[in-house]
Amino acid sequence: MQKIKVLLRYINRFGIAFTVSFLVQRFILKKSIIKLNLDSLKRPIYLRNNYSDFQVFTQIFLNDEYLVDNLSSPKVIIDCGANIGLASLFFISRYPDSSIIALEPAAENYKMLSKNLGKYHNVSILNKALWSSKTFISIKDNGWGDAGFIVEECQQNITGCIETITLNDLVEQYELNEIDLLKMDIEGSEEQIFSGDYSSWLGQTNNMFVEIHENLKPGITDKILRITSTNYSVNTNGEYHIFSRISS
Template identity: 40%
Template sequence: MNFVRKIANFIRDYRIIGIDAFKLEFYPILGKRKVTVKLNGYRYPISLRCNMADYITYSQVFLKKDYEFDILNTLNPSVIIDCGANIGLTSVYYRNKYPGVHLISIEPEDNNYQMLIENMKYYENVLCLKNGVWNKKCNLNIVDKSVLDNSFVVCEFPGSLGIQAVTIGDIVKDYNLDKIDILKIDIEGSEKRIFSGGYETWLPLVKVLIIELHDRFVPGCAKAVFDALVSYKYKMYIKGESVCLYFEK
C-alpha cells in the first residue's frame, strides 16, 4: 500500500518538478539522506532531507501553494521578513516571485538553519539569521527535539546558553528598515509572545502579515494576535494553515 501511495505521489509531484519527483519519492527507500530537486519555473534547485518534515513543508509551499494569495500579486515589495524560515522553502518561493526583494530569513534550529543556508546560497540580498523570534532579548531553548523538524517549540532559557532571541523591533532597528512589505510568521506558538507586547514599534510598518496560528501547541495564540490588531483595518484571507492580513493604510 505504501508503494502504491508513492506511485500516486510521484505522478502528482511530476507536474511540479518533473523527473526529479522520482528522487523525492524513492530515494529514501534506497537509503539516501538528502535529495536535490529542480522545480519547474525556478532557476535554482532546492535541497530536501529525506524526512517527513521536509516533505510536508515542500508540499505546503509548492503543491498546496499555501502562500500564494492573489492579493500579493498587487505588491512590488522591497523588504520581506521570513520568521520561522525552517529549511528556506518559503524564502525560495518569495525570492523567485520577487527577484529584487531584500529578504531576511530567521531560523533557530541548527540542522534546519544549515539547510536554509544551502537553499539560499544561490541568491543575493538574502540575510539568514540563526535566532528565535521573541518579544525581548533573552536566550531560548527547544522544548522537545523529538518532534518533526518543522515543529520545534521554544521557551525562555535562563543563563547565557541556548539560542539567542531576536525581536522584530531589533531587526527593524539593526537593518534600518522603514517598512516591512511582507512579514511571514510560522514560529510554532511563539507568535503569542511577540504579539503580547513590544509589537507597537514595528507592526505599523507591516503591509502584509502572513501567519500560522498554533493554539494547538500554545493556547491563546490567536487571541494575542487579534487583540494586537484590534485598532487596525485589514482584509483577511485564509489558505491552508496560513492566514493573510492585508493592512489598509
C-alpha cells in the same frame, strides 16, 4: 489511492524528470540529502530524506500555501521560523527582486537553511529566534522533531541557549522603512511577539502570513485577530492566517 493522486499532481506540476529524480533519490538510493531542481529557481533545493521536509515542500510548492493573488511585488520579506528555507525559496521564485531576512533558531534546520539560501545575494540568514525582547531561549522538542518545537527562556551560560532578536531590532539593524511581507511560523512564540512592543513594527508591516498555534497557546488566535482588526483584512490558506493592510 491518495499517494497516487499526490504523485500525479507532482508529475503535472513539476514534470516526470523531477518526480522520477525525487523517487529514485528518496526510495532507491535512499540519500540522506536529496537535491532537486526547479525551473523557477537558479539553484538546487536540498531536503533531508524525512517526512517532515517533504510535507513542508508539498505544502509550499505543490499546494501553494504562500500564493496570494493580490499581493504586489514585496521589496522586503522577513521569514521568521524559516526552518530549512523552503518558504524563502518560494518567495525568491515568486519575487526575485525582493530582499529577504530569514531567521531560524534550531541548529540542524539552520545548517540546511544555509545550504539552501547561503548563495543567494538578496537573502540574509540569522541563527536567532524571534522574541519580544533580547534574551536567550532553549528549544524543546514537542514531538515533531525539526519540523516543530517550542521555545522557553533560559540563562545565557546554559549550553544550547540561542540568542533572540525582536522585530524592532530587525527594523533598526537593516534600516527598514517598511516590511512588505512578514511570515511567522514560530511554534507558539507568536504569543510573545503580540504581547510585547508590537505597535511600532506592526505599523510598518503591510502583509503577514502567521501560523497561529492555538493548540499551544489557547486564546492567542482571538488576541491576534483583536490586535489586527482595525488595520488588516484577514483570510486563511492552509495553516496560515493571511493579514493584508487595509488601504486608508
